Amino acid sequence: MQRSSTRLKLPWWLWLLAFLAGSLLGAAALSYTPEGRTNLLWVWLLWAGLPFLGSLLALLALVRPPVRPWVTRFQSSLSAYWQPQPHQLWWLLGQINALWVVFxxxxxxxxxxxxxxxxxxxxxxxxxxxxxxxxxxxxxxLSLPWQAFWPQAVPDLYLIEQTRFARIESSDTAFALASRWWPFLLASLLFYNLLPRLVLTSLCHWRARRLQAGKLQIQSSQTASDNPNSTAPLNQGKAADWPCFIPAQYAGDSHDSGH
Incomplete structure (x- = not known):
């Protein structure tokens, strides 16, 4: 597996591009409008809703993986007719999910x-x-995954009613409560964006290692069948089927005693 992963190593700039794209999306989603508003529903959709939907689609795609993932286009050493082996295919799928982790x-x-x-x-x-x-x-x-151990990240009715934009404009108390939404957004980002991609990355790499190990085992078995004398254990057989070798001096004594 190490040899295949070294050959199919993704370019460094692709990882940097994924990180910068995530950073730019984060900064753009949190930018204030001219009225000084940040709609958390829009932020949640960009940070958690759409990424979680993408993770579900990626999980469904693992049932019938593509023949050649798009990341192979960045492999200049590969020919246009190259097709990955099963363990290489799953390793590439793991790298795609790892790019989303960096994002x-x-x-x-x-x-x-x-x-x-x-x-x-x-x-x-x-x-x-x-x-x-x-x-x-x-x-x-939506807060069920962390509700038991992080209750501060679960919005209640009072917070929702007081932080509606119409209420914020007419209430200083509501404006002060508006900063209490960050635990919910942070938990959503972790559980609906980062964690699913980490699970998919681990699953793909685990599958790639299993396929690579199975391939090595099959190759070892084929080598053993092609060279049975070099790898097969010595067949002892029954003791009665083996010839009895007696040293010459004892063989002579036995012959004389017979006479």
Missing amino acids: ALGLLGVFLLLLLFSDLAFGWSSTLLTDGKQLTQWLTA
Whole structure:
């Protein structure tokens, strides 16, 4: 596996590009509008909703993997007719998911930096979602993965009602509550973006190692069958089938005693 992964090593700039793309998306999603608003529903869609949907599609794609993943286009040493072996294919799929992990790390890094050096305030606004209770039920359901050990990252009805944009404009208290949305966004980024891609990356690399080990075992068995004398154990057989060798001096004594 190490030999194959070295041959199919992705270029370094592709990893850098994934990190920069995640960083730019994070900065753009948290940029304030002229009214000083950051719609957390839009941020959640970009940071958690769409990435989680992409992870589900990637998981379904593993059922019937592509013949040649798109990352092979960056391998200048490979010919246009080259087809990866099964263990190489799964290793490439793992690298694709690893690129998304780096993308999520770029998002996470920018978010943590802005949390440290700026005062982020979030609110929500929607034409279709007008009932705060309904939105509370949806966000509570989305918070189930961390609800037991991180209750601060679960938004309640009071926070949702007070941080609607119409309420923020007319209430100083609501504006102060707007900064309490960051635990929910951070947990969503970890559990719906970063963690699924880490699981897919580990799964693909584990599958690649298993296929590589199976290939080596088959090659070893074929070598043993082609050279049976060199690898097959000595067949002792039954003791009665083996000839009895007696030293010459004892053989002579036995012959004389017979006479």
